[in-house]
Amino acid sequence: MIQLIDKFRREHRLTAGEYKQLLLCRDADTLEYLRMQAQEVTFGRFGNEVFIRGLIEIGNQCHNNCYYCGIRIGNRSLPRYELSREMILDCCREGYRLGFRTFVLQGGESSSMTNEWIEEIVSAIHGEFPDCAITLSLGEKFRDAYERFFRAGANRYLLRHETYNKEHYRLLHPAVMSYDKRLQCLYRLKKIGYQTGTGMMVGSPGQTVDHLVEDVLFIEQFRPEMIGIGPFIPHHDTPFASYPAGSVEMTLRLLSIFRLMHPAALIPATTALATLVADGRERGIQAGANVVMPNLSPTEQREKYSLYDNKASFGAEAAEGLRQLAERLNAIGYKISNSRGDYEAARNE
Numbered sequence: 001m002i003q004l005i006d007k008f009r010r011e012h013r014l015t016a017g018e019y020k021q022l023l024l025c026r027d028a029d030t031l032e033y034l035r036m037q038a039q040e041v042t043f044g045r046f047g048n049e050v051f052i053r054g055l056i057e058i059g060n061q062c063h064n065n066c067y068y069c070g071i072r073i074g075n076r077s078l079p080r081y082e083l084s085r086e087m088i089l090d091c092c093r094e095g096y097r098l099g100f101r102t103f104v105l106q107g108g109e110s111s112s113m114t115n116e117w118i119e120e121i122v123s124a125i126h127g128e129f130p131d132c133a134i135t136l137s138l139g140e141k142f143r144d145a146y147e148r149f150f151r152a153g154a155n156r157y158l159l160r161h162e163t164y165n166k167e168h169y170r171l172l173h174p175a176v177m178s179y180d181k182r183l184q185c186l187y188r189l190k191k192i193g194y195q196t197g198t199g200m201m202v203g204s205p206g207q208t209v210d211h212l213v214e215d216v217l218f219i220e221q222f223r224p225e226m227i228g229i230g231p232f233i234p235h236h237d238t239p240f241a242s243y244p245a246g247s248v249e250m251t252l253r254l255l256s257i258f259r260l261m262h263p264a265a266l267i268p269a270t271t272a273l274a275t276l277v278a279d280g281r282e283r284g285i286q287a288g289a290n291v292v293m294p295n296l297s298p299t300e301q302r303e304k305y306s307l308y309d310n311k312a313s314f315g316a317e318a319a320e321g322l323r324q325l326a327e328r329l330n331a332i333g334y335k336i337s338n339s340r341g342d343y344e345a346a347r348n349e
């Protein structure tokens, strides 16, 4: 297995069978070796710097009904909100003051947030903060909309594929949602020129190791600039309420695999990881992650962006807790970077 990991580090790819071997490995020393290789590769590429992104959850309305998601339309007990243009700009102003140079606008797919409105917000943020990167995470749109947001100043787009297996996709989503459309959107985003992020939940209901191998092979060939993975965490108001959370250990293992596969990728230590275990963020960084996304949303709305139960959005997960985050990163030998942390810049270093 050690030789296999060495080969992976050198060549950045494995066969499906070899990925499966890594995913099924139970030997603690081998897994520690994998983690150390990933940490070394990250360090060689980015030093001990971790990029920060200010996450602004702009609205929790969504017309979709993904079975794992707490803000799905079928959850009638959740109070809904939508931030105004001015509130979003205020979040950016506060974020800029704190040192953020990337803003991530995240929200459900809602017809009340029209494409014109989104375009206008992106343009306003770009106009006021021309030195900042703008990342969108607003779901599936037509090509025209993605192009308009891009022209208005958006640079990056996050859209998790969630699973590359069609039957598994059907298990996680209602029949009206389309696996093909999700993938089509991802290819569109790349073609337009976005730094594109994708990824999946680890341990989602019905997920098998073979599904994970399919996800890994997809990410190998798609070459996303950003890779977002976190453990599945159930939400009490969803059909998956009684399912167990995904494995932290498997999430960390996959982070290391993706780091060895795509050394220049921007890989967050996700909030879901930090929610499940107290030192999840630190362990994510030590496994090969190089991004954290503290929450910049107005504090009174944070609990309503309830994707899963007990989602962390305060303390070191919050923008105002940046000092706490810096201290925790310092304790493991890392520091916050104040740069935008673009993919191209990282690759050319």
Ligand code: SF4
Pocket: 062, 063, 064, 065, 066, 069, 070, 071, 072, 073, 107, 108, 109, 139
């Ligand atoms: S996962 Fe995204 S698209 Fe699905 S219901 Fe939740 S917010 Fe909507």
